[in-house]
Amino acid sequence: MSHKRYPEQFKIEAVKQVTVAGHSVADVAQxxxxxxxxxxxxxxxYGPDSxxxxxxxxxxAEIRRLQKELKRVTEERDLLKKAAAYFASHPE
Incomplete structure (x- = not known):
């Protein structure tokens, strides 16, 4: 009996057909x-509980949190740059 090897991505997509799309295991396997x-x-x-x-x-989730923090810090930096430029051009 020959054992066929399937790529990992193929297996993950097959699991998604069952867990996400709701198809039966027998139907997907066939x-x-x-x-x-x-x-x-x-x-x-590879399923949702693995x-x-x-x-x-x-x-x-960590990547999303870091991206959100990066966006906030970038906006703060840009605001501070604008404030510094304003105060540099308007000396008292």
Whole structure:
């Protein structure tokens, strides 16, 4: 029996068809030409409750937080630059 190797992205997309799109495991497995056993294993590894998925979600949240902070700090810097230029051009 030959074991077919699937790329990781293929597995993740297959899991999304079940977890996000709501298709049945049997239907997705049949359409993709894999076994339900393999698909259940992929769901366990790449699904919404997997450790890897939770870590990626935490990393994404941290990235969003840092982007928001960067935007705020950039706006503050730009405001201070404008204030410095104004006061430099209007000496008392």
């Amino acid at each position: 359409r993709l030409g894999t076994t339900t056993h393999s698909l259940y294993a992929w769901i366990k590894r 450790e890897e998925h939770l870590q990626q979600s935490a990393e994404s």
